[in-house]
Amino acid sequence: MESGEDATGRHRLHLRPDTLRDAAPATLHLLPCEVLASRPAPVERFFTPAIRQRADGLEVSFRGRTLRGEEVVVPPGLAGYVMEADEKAEVLTGLGRKHKSRVEDDGEGQTRPEPLERGFDRCIGATASFDRFHLWGLETIPGPDAKVHAPVPED
Template sequence: MTDTGSPVIELDLSSVKDPPRDGLHLLPAEVRSDGDANVRQYFTAAVRESDGEMQVSFRGRALRGRDLPVPLGYVGLVLKEDHEPCLEEEDRRVRVKSAFSSVTYWNLETPPTADDSVVMAMSWTQLAEAIHAPVEEQ
């Protein structure tokens, strides 16, 4: 815990070196499981691609999606907490479970657009760099 009384989240740095690479899907649904799933066999195998758009059915509902690359110079990480604390005030320790360079983003019934919050978030780094870049005097 910090001097301010706030809990600390510590990253196990030994897990950062060369983590396994996995595909990542962001679904518009709540899946009440945090264990591993055989996504490649039961989900990815059913994905149909046409004209750069991806389509699949999940629990009887049509999903439409697209791959969103992680911004240049960044890597996406999936973090795992092996021991869940009993109290919110306890310090936490996480490790890198896997890494990804793109995320497949799915919408219910409609294809993702530039107005979707996830799509906009992936372009945030470019905006942040522009905002924080040094201003040249003229």
């Protein structure tokens, strides 16, 4: 186990808020597949959907297979962002030199900077924003139990 990493393998995330302002709107599609690679890919080269409206939902083809789906709207008061680990920031913060996290102090509302720990702290930033996306299922529309349809907690 790396220094600072807890027993469950979790990490502490630090959001770079400046990236939220600059996040360009994106069109997103959640596809029912798994890609066994972790690198940039020219997805738009392989998936430029010609979405057809049917009586019971949306339909599109992907590599000869029929996908059925729906448009999911982000609930009012919330915003959607595509996030990416900021590798450069992680290198800089790994030694606690450039960026600092903020930690509550002694309960008097004061905060003090805390150095970030290599292998435990991760910096993330928004690369795109969205207010809706398409949710696709293989030959059937994903039901209400789909993970992305989880209810939003009320205040």
